[in-house]
Amino acid sequence: MRNHLVFPILAAVLAVSLLAACSAAGPVPDGEDGEYPHEIEYGAFSADLPTLSSPDAVVLPDYELVADNGQLQLYYQAYNTAESRVESAIAVRDRRSGQVWYSSVPEETFSGEARAGTSQHIRNSMRSMVLLDYILVSRDNLDVKTDALMTFEPAVSYQPVQDGLRILYEMEAIGVHLVLEVRIEDDGLVVTVPHTMIRQEVGARDFLEKNLASILDYTDQVADMLADFRSEPSLRGAGYRRRLSDIQRANTQLATLAASIRGPTGISAIADTFRQLLVEALTLLRGGVGMTGLNQLVATDRRVDDDVKKRVADRLEDIHRAYQKANLTAAKLKTYELGSVTGLQVLPFFGAATDAEDGYVFYPDGSGAISRFRKDRPTVWNDAFSGHVYSETFERRTVDIDWERIRDRAGMGRIFLPVYGIRKGMDAFLAVVTQGDAISTINYQPSGYLVALNRAFAGFEIRNIIESAGTSGLAGRRFERTNIPTDLQVRFLFLDRASADYSGMAVRYRTHLLETGGLAEPDPLVGEAPITLDLLMGIRERRLLSDPFIAMTTFDQAAELLESLHDQGAGPLLVNLHGWTEEGYDRYPADSSPARALGGARGLRRLSDTAERTGARLYLQDNYLEVYSRIGRYRQGDLAMGSDGRDHRNRSGSIYLFSPAVILDRFQRGILPRLRDTGADGVTFDRLGTLLYLDYRDGRAFQKADAADAFSRMLSASGEAMGSSATIGGNAYVLPHVDWIMGAPVGATNYLYADEEIPFYQMVIHGHVTYSSSLYNQFFDRELQTLQMIEYGTSPFFRLTWAATSELKNTGYDLLFSSEIGKWQDDIVAVADAMRSGPGALAGVRMVHHERVGRDQVVVRYENGTKVLINYGSESAVVDGVTVGAMSYGLVQGGDGT
Numbered sequence: 001m002r003n004h005l006v007f008p009i010l011a012a013v014l015a016v017s018l019l020a021a022c023s024a025a026g027p028v029p030d031g032e033d034g035e036y037p038h039e040i041e042y043g044a045f046s047a048d049l050p051t052l053s054s055p056d057a058v059v060l061p062d063y064e065l066v067a068d069n070g071q072l073q074l075y076y077q078a079y080n081t082a083e084s085r086v087e088s089a090i091a092v093r094d095r096r097s098g099q100v101w102y103s104s105v106p107e108e109t110f111s112g113e114a115r116a117g118t119s120q121h122i123r124n125s126m127r128s129m130v131l132l133d134y135i136l137v138s139r140d141n142l143d144v145k146t147d148a149l150m151t152f153e154p155a156v157s158y159q160p161v162q163d164g165l166r167i168l169y170e171m172e173a174i175g176v177h178l179v180l181e182v183r184i185e186d187d188g189l190v191v192t193v194p195h196t197m198i199r200q201e202v203g204a205r206d207f208l209e210k211n212l213a214s215i216l217d218y219t220d221q222v223a224d225m226l227a228d229f230r231s232e233p234s235l236r237g238a239g240y241r242r243r244l245s246d247i248q249r250a251n252t253q254l255a256t257l258a259a260s261i262r263g264p265t266g267i268s269a270i271a272d273t274f275r276q277l278l279v280e281a282l283t284l285l286r287g288g289v290g291m292t293g294l295n296q297l298v299a300t301d302r303r304v305d306d307d308v309k310k311r312v313a314d315r316l317e318d319i320h321r322a323y324q325k326a327n328l329t330a331a332k333l334k335t336y337e338l339g340s341v342t343g344l345q346v347l348p349f350f351g352a353a354t355d356a357e358d359g360y361v362f363y364p365d366g367s368g369a370i371s372r373f374r375k376d377r378p379t380v381w382n383d384a385f386s387g388h389v390y391s392e393t394f395e396r397r398t399v400d401i402d403w404e405r406i407r408d409r410a411g412m413g414r415i416f417l418p419v420y421g422i423r424k425g426m427d428a429f430l431a432v433v434t435q436g437d438a439i440s441t442i443n444y445q446p447s448g449y450l451v452a453l454n455r456a457f458a459g460f461e462i463r464n465i466i467e468s469a470g471t472s473g474l475a476g477r478r479f480e481r482t483n484i485p486t487d488l489q490v491r492f493l494f495l496d497r498a499s500a501d502y503s504g505m506a507v508r509y510r511t512h513l514l515e516t517g518g519l520a521e522p523d524p525l526v527g528e529a530p531i532t533l534d535l536l537m538g539i540r541e542r543r544l545l546s547d548p549f550i551a552m553t554t555f556d557q558a559a560e561l562l563e564s565l566h567d568q569g570a571g572p573l574l575v576n577l578h579g580w581t582e583e584g585y586d587r588y589p590a591d592s593s594p595a596r597a598l599g600g601a602r603g604l605r606r607l608s609d610t611a612e613r614t615g616a617r618l619y620l621q622d623n624y625l626e627v628y629s630r631i632g633r634y635r636q637g638d639l640a641m642g643s644d645g646r647d648h649r650n651r652s653g654s655i656y657l658f659s660p661a662v663i664l665d666r667f668q669r670g671i672l673p674r675l676r677d678t679g680a681d682g683v684t685f686d687r688l689g690t691l692l693y694l695d696y697r698d699g700r701a702f703q704k705a706d707a708a709d710a711f712s713r714m715l716s717a718s719g720e721a722m723g724s725s726a727t728i729g730g731n732a733y734v735l736p737h738v739d740w741i742m743g744a745p746v747g748a749t750n751y752l753y754a755d756e757e758i759p760f761y762q763m764v765i766h767g768h769v770t771y772s773s774s775l776y777n778q779f780f781d782r783e784l785q786t787l788q789m790i791e792y793g794t795s796p797f798f799r800l801t802w803a804a805t806s807e808l809k810n811t812g813y814d815l816l817f818s819s820e821i822g823k824w825q826d827d828i829v830a831v832a833d834a835m836r837s838g839p840g841a842l843a844g845v846r847m848v849h850h851e852r853v854g855r856d857q858v859v860v861r862y863e864n865g866t867k868v869l870i871n872y873g874s875e876s877a878v879v880d881g882v883t884v885g886a887m888s889y890g891l892v893q894g895g896d897g898t
Contacts, residue, residue: 045157045168049078060100063091067163071095072184072494074164077104078156088129088149088156088167090182092189094494099427101189101494103129103350105453110354114452122451124148126349129167129180130193133343133461135479136174137201138267138336142465142477144343149178164190174339175202189492191346192435195462195485200340204264207336211329212258215274218326219255221319222247222281229312234304243284243294250281264338271333278327285316285323342396342479345443345459346490351422351429352455355447359428360755361456362421362502363444366413367792368760369748370502371446373454377753385444385751386459389418389437390708390731391692396465398642399693401626401650401657413749414690415442416761417732420456421505428500430508433458434516435489437732438692438705446753460488464694464701466643480643484703503849506763510846513735513764522768523724523739525617527844530572531832532740532772534799535561536819537577538595539585541810549584549595550807553821555603557802559610561821566614568825570832574740574770574795575611576684576726578621580604585813588623589633589658592674601678608679619726619740620675621684624663624714625691627656638662640695640702648693659697660707667714672721682724684742685715690729708733735765744771746792759792759850767846767863772797776831777824778817783887784872790839790889791858791870793847796831798824838891839868853879865894 049064054073057065063075075091089104105126107115115123125131128148135144152171159166164183171177179197183190226248229235235244254277257270287293298304298312353359353373360372363385392407394400407414418433420442433440441459462483467476493512495504513519535558540547558577565573579585582595594604611618627634639647640657648657675683688711695702708731715737718725726740734741744765748757765771772795779785789796801807801819808816818824834840842862849861856873859880868891871877871884884890 042168044159045166046159047157049076049158050160050165056095058093058098060091060093062087063089066160066165067184069163069184069186071187072189074182074184074189076165076182087127088154088169089127090129090189092184092492092494094427096496097427099425099494101351101427101429101492103347105349105352110352110453114354118451121148121151124151126352126451129182129191129347130169130178131345131348132176132178132339132341133345133459134174134176134339134341136268136337137263137265137340138333138338139269142479146345152176170202171339172203174337175204176200176339176341177202178341187494189494190434191490191492193344193346193460193488195483195487198341198462198483201264201338204338208261208264208267211332212261214322214329215258215326216255218278218319218322219251219258221322222251222285223255225315225319226251228315232308234301234308235298239297243297247281247284247294250277250284253277254281264336267333267336267338271330271336274330274333275327278323278330282320282323285319340463340479341483342463343459343461344488345457346488347492348457349453349455350457350492351424352453353422353424354453358425359423359454360502361444361446361454362423362430362505362758362760363456364415364417364419364442364760365751365754366745366748366757367762368502368506368758369413369751369754370756370758371444371454371753372755373447374755377446377448382448383751383753384446384449385753386441387415389415389433389440389442390733391690391704393461393693393704396461396463397467397694398648399691401648401655404687404691408743411749413745413747414729416730416745417509417764418442418458419505419509420444420458421502422454422456423500423502426497426500428495428504430493430495430505431456431458432491432493432509432512433489434491435487436460436462436705438703438708439484439486440488444753458490462488464643466696480701484701484705486703486705501851502758502760503763503851506760507846507848510764513732517736518732519735519765519768520737520739522844523770525572525574525739526767526770528572529836529840529843530574530617530770530795531570531828531835532574532576532742532770532795532797533828534576534578534742534775534797536585536799536801536813536816537579537598538581539579539808539811539813540583540587542812543810549582549597550811551595551597551803552579552807553598553800553802555580555594555599555607557821559607561800561802561825562607562610562614562616564825565828566616568829570829571615571836573614573616574619574726575616576619576621576740576742578684578686580620581622583631585811586623587631588626588628589631590622591633592622592671594678604678604680608681611681612679617681617724617739618679619682619684619724620678620680621686621728623686624667624671625658625660625687627658629654629656634658637697638666639697640693641697642694643696643701645696648695657693659695659702660693660710661695661697661702664710664714668717672717675718676721680722682722682726682739683718684726684728684740685711685718686728688714688729689727689731689734689738689741692731712737730761730765730769730771735769738769741765741769741771742797744773744794746773746788746794756852759847762792762794763847763850766793767844770795770843775799777819777827778815787870787872787887787889790868791850791860793839793842793860795843796828796835798828800824839889842866842868857884861894867892867894 051064063077066076067074073093077087077089092101125148128150152173154169154171157168166181169178177199181192287296355375360370362370418437421430444456447454463479536552581590583590640659692704692707715725724739727734728742730741776796800821805816846863857879858870860868869879870889
């Protein structure tokens, strides 16, 4: 029989082991208990590679042609006879140029001493299409390891799909199965990891049942022995009762622990407890230092006849053999390795290049940057770029609210777009994360970082870390039990040689966004080159007992400004109002009521009418995400919550975050109808274009992708109800919905490995969306920054107040030095005239090419053929055949789009 008695209090070491197992809980074995449905049909996979016969196929040694769509050919390497090992690599041949792109670095590209000097991990990575981030659930749940697929020598099988194949990797060494789908589509390679096809802890149940059986067999034998010995009259003395009771207690602890195992999580720590309990049990049975065992008690007891002694000795010998088997099992459990995937890096060496090759890597730092392949790269550049797309997430669980508010002023670029690209020689590709972008990272590792190869790739963090309180009252940190439910996909778009540069990448990405609905059609007003204005309306002074409201610009004063600028011919304006509610500037949540000190609802309505009459577009700025505890206008249940049950907050506890689901509902039901009644043309959403975060308010994760969807729906609702939407910051998910982006990135972080900042972001959206960046009335170098504004196609941007900036001295607002409308009105008109007669005429035209043609000279070409020639030098220079003065620009009209 099996002993399943449970004592209310187990030994301390048992309790510790069980607590460790609970606090480090990992995922339930996937695909074995029916809890998680999977689409894998193992019968559809075969060990035979499906190959394609084509008269146009070229010979790639060790590769077989598996797909051909007329533009691209897909090859697969299944076996390397030279090294007699399983391989898994792809090659894509572009029919237009004959260029072949490899996922595995070819020997002829990187060989000899360079390859021999790399670590085994790097060599495995170079021949793997995926790198795995994983934890060993049998050990430390937060100890993330990174290994290449080929490290595990997986069994590999295949399933044909349209223009490609699915590849099944069965990594029995860590109990993980993974499916990778590769296919060609038009001019692109599409690589997908379906989330339902990641199986983890495969074989765990069988392994545990098989090995725990030996421990339970041991405890069963001990239990049977105890029942037998207690029925023997000669073993009923007080000494025997105590010893048999001690043996039963130890045996019950061991059996209880073995019966409590529900999965492999923490089994390594539990194995240690098994061995301790087994040693204790053996000591009670056979004796040890300072302790007389049951066998010795019986053997030396004259009252026990020889037959009973022999029966006890034989029984103890049988139990000792069971003990040895159980002890071996505990040792095996201690070394058991079982993986659970927490992240993936897709095609980490696709298109990797040596320093001897001509080319560069584009990565989306800020507006964009390129890093060229260089033989003379200093060793101090032994660093790499890696960043979260859209919003930086710390430890896979939350955002740092304080850092998010200061990082732009700290000069740290953001990743607004989920893209990167590589140019090699005359060829190039752009990689776009098309699924799983909200949990993706973009990575660039220049030559010298780990290996002498330049490479870029996308990564995915597919499981969040959560915090919870353990039974001891202490917080425990662990990975969630399940992966984030989204497929992971990267699309590699191959460029023809005429456009194989970063400009071509930007144009191709814009086309991709338009094809997939990821970019709004051109706003009718963008072609009129509007000047953009930001009016600071009201702000509260900081005082001890109360914070009086200071009216910096009333609604009627703003209306007077619009009338005056219209009469002076400043043309169309985009006008943003911030600090227009009763709380004033930067105090949230606001109640969407126009401040009475500014003129109230009637004053705002008069301003809206003036804007309509003068052709201006009026936006009302608000921050619906952040909550200032000092304001107090919120309910605790509306706040976003971390996995530990605490609200997201900054370090001082003065700022919280609303739940994205709550604010979406509140905006659509209550806020938007009131805003629509003001007559304004749209809302400027602060923070929404740069900040994504997790929310566990309902006890389960509202994922970052869910937040992006909620924010997109808010933007769309604003556009439908009021006519337009604007954002401060422009992550890719806002691009289908906005007409104006404030704070568009200009430049990059300027890491040591960056060779050039580029306007990639601007080339994607120019002609579709009006965007503004640095404030014209805060330029530190008017000449230089005006040329940058022209180079990047940025709308002139002014932040203005009717009152003098001296009124702000006790408010803590330190962003304005000179903003009085009376001082800047003539400049606005002059800038509007200059832009409209010059580069502003290109505001509604798509930017198609950007190139630095000298140290200080730049050429920007537009779709209508017009070129903007810029000279940042201190002397005149010939730029593209035209002489351009020092710190000046010129326009060359064209009409053929070339």
